[in-house]
Amino acid sequence: MAERADLMSTVPDPDPLMEKEPVPGFEPLIVTIACHYCSYAAADLAGSMRLQYPPNIRIIRTPCTGKVDVLYILKAFEEGADGVYVAGCEEGGCHFDIGNLYAKQRIYYAKKLIQQVGLEPERVEMFNIAASAGPRFAEVAALMTERVKRLGPSPINIKRI
Ligand code: FES
Numbered sequence: 630m631a632e633r634a635d636l637m638s639t640v641p642d643p644d645p646l647m648e649k650e651p652v653p654g655f656e657p658l659i660v661t662i663a664c665h666y667c668s669y670a671a672a673d674l675a676g677s678m679r680l681q682y683p684p685n686i687r688i689i690r691t692p693c694t695g696k697v698d699v700l701y702i703l704k705a706f707e708e709g710a711d712g713v714y715v716a717g718c719e720e721g722g723c724h725f726d727i728g729n730l731y732a733k734q735r736i737y738y739a740k741k742l743i744q745q746v747g748l749e750p751e752r753v754e755m756f757n758i759a760a761s762a763g764p765r766f767a768e769v770a771a772l773m774t775e776r777v778k779r780l781g782p783s784p785i786n787i788k789r790i
Contacts, residue, residue: 644776646751651778657711659773661688662697666724667760668716674763682770685777693717694755695728702739702753709786712777713739714754716769722759729757749780 663669669690675682691697694717705713715736717729733755740750756769 644772646776646779649779651775652781655778655782657685657774657777657782658709659686659712659714659770659777660705660710661686661770661773662691662694662701662713662715663688663758664694664717664723664729665690665692667718667722668756668758668766670760671716671758671762671766674761675766676763678763680763680767682767683774685774686770693723693725693728694732695723695725697732697735699735699739699742702736703742706743706748706752706783706785709783711780711783711786712752712754712773714756714769714773716756716758716766719757719759722757747784751776752780752783 661668661672663672669688672688694715697715702713702715715732717723717732720729723729736753736755739753743753744750754773758765758769
């Protein structure tokens with residue numbers, strides 16, 4: 630069982646997963662739950678800046694990442710996602726005070742839960758992306774896509790079986 634520090638960490642730099650080869654021909658489906666005030670605005674900005682990011686991500690807007698329940702993440706996997714990440718405001722910048730800190734704790738819990746059913750905790754992640762960080766939004770989308778390409782298809786994707 631991974632230590633709490635490992636589970637809580639954002640993507641390590643360098644990411645050891647990147648040393649693996651991507652699964653050939655696999656295009657993952659990745660669900661992004663983005664907060665309206667920051668990350669969703671960053672996604673909009675990335676679009677306005679005509680930045681390229683992988684078409685693998687499906688963005689769901691939420692008023693605040695504090696609204697994200699662990700069940701939403703589990704449901705996304707049940708519905709066919711290969712990876713899920715939550716993107717909220719920078720710490721200290723949440724429009725609902727500490728919603729993103731609650732989200733961070735829930736992501737930690739979600740990582741533990743999916744690990745217990747045999748999924749890699751790296752399939753779930755939390756990022757803090759400011760509204761002005763369009764390039765960062767595109768970078769994170771590419772990073773999670775590459776990461777999940779290396780993990781391969783989710784074994785609990787009942788729709789694919
Ligand atoms: Fe963005 Fe709370 S308003 S994370």
